Amino acid sequence: MPTTARWAATLTLTATAVCGPLGTTALAAPDLGPSGLYAPSALVLTMGHGQSAATVTAERAVTLNCAPTASGTHPDAPRACAELRLTDGDFSALSVRAGVMCTKEFDPVVVTVDGVWKGKRVAFERTFANECVKNSYGMTVFTF
Amino acid sequence: MPTTARWAATLTLTATAVCGPLGTTALAAPDLGPSGLYAPSALVLTMGHGQSAATVTAERAVTLNCAPTASGTHPDAPRACAELRLTDGDFSALSVRAGVMCTKEFDPVVVTVDGVWKGKRVAFERTFANECVKNSYGMTVFTF
Numbered sequence: 653m654p655t656t657a658r659w660a661a662t663l664t665l666t667a668t669a670v671c672g673p674l675g676t677t678a679l680a681a682p683d684l685g686p687s688g689l690y691a692p693s694a695l696v697l698t699m700g701h702g703q704s705a706a707t708v709t710a711e712r713a714v715t716l717n718c719a720p721t722a723s724g725t726h727p728d729a730p731r732a733c734a735e736l737r738l739t740d741g742d743f744s745a746l747s748v749r750a751g752v753m754c755t756k757e758f759d760p761v762v763v764t765v766d767g768v769w770k771g772k773r774v775a776f777e778r779t780f781a782n783e784c785v786k787n788s789y790g791m792t793v794f795t796f
Numbered sequence: 797m798p799t800t801a802r803w804a805a806t807l808t809l810t811a812t813a814v815c816g817p818l819g820t821t822a823l824a825a826p827d828l829g830p831s832g833l834y835a836p837s838a839l840v841l842t843m844g845h846g847q848s849a850a851t852v853t854a855e856r857a858v859t860l861n862c863a864p865t866a867s868g869t870h871p872d873a874p875r876a877c878a879e880l881r882l883t884d885g886d887f888s889a890l891s892v893r894a895g896v897m898c899t900k901e902f903d904p905v906v907v908t909v910d911g912v913w914k915g916k917r918v919a920f921e922r923t924f925a926n927e928c929v930k931n932s933y934g935m936t937v938f939t940f
């Protein structure tokens with residue numbers, strides 16, 4: 653096991669032993685894959701103006717790692733990872749943020765997500781009527 | 797080699813070593829996209845044991861950003877980006893490293909690359925006979 657994974661496991665176990673009753677989420681055991689190491693969660697999210705990813709040039713693209721720790725060029729990786737843990741990496745299950753007011757302007761944007769979540773392949777594409785509507789989908793995942 | 801020629805060669809190499817990075821690479825214009833911002837280059841690279849990405853669970857996954865600067869969880873992002881710039885992001889054009897000795901053991905590994913290079917979509921998959929052969933493909937890109 654690499655040092656990082658070993659440390660993570662040790663810290664988690666220590667923390668669990670010491671603080672056991674203090675919440676399950678933050679101290680959850682790492683997602684161990686078949687190899688005994690954590691199952692990787694690494695994604696690239698893109699956005700571009702247009703209706704289909706096949707014809708759109710990506711204007712922005714960010715990376716997001718959620719295991720073993722949250723990192724990447726996503727502007728708020730820790731929150732985006734926390735949000736994705738709630739849906740277990742299911743991008744189509746993200747909720748729409750309540751109370752967001754968007755115009756009905758039609759200036760479509762496509763977002764794509766590719767990579768892996770806990771070792772499983774992710775390929776997601778969705779078109780929104782405009783950028784405001786995109787940003788209201790989920791809490792922070794698509795705000796980049 | 798005559799002394800003069802040897803000196804000339806030495807000076808050329810020295811000049812290249814000293815001035816090389818200050819010439820083309822560092823001072824190259826950023827890759828501006830249609831929006832006037834740099835065109836993003838953000839990738840997720842995965843590897844897993846098996847013959848096809850469709851059936852393989854990713855055992856390792858790293859992210860690699862090459863614009864505006866090299867970053868990511870790839871163990872050597874700056875070199876991997878420099879290598880990809882030579883092929884302009886064409887993963888099938890990476891050269892095989894010379895002088896690497898691998899056994900003929902058949903323990904296939906699949907690598908995948910998804911994301912964007914200068915805003916253009918990348919979807920690459922390749923199966924290698926074993927991990928040693930994988931690592932000999934390109935210089936650093938697939939060594940993760």
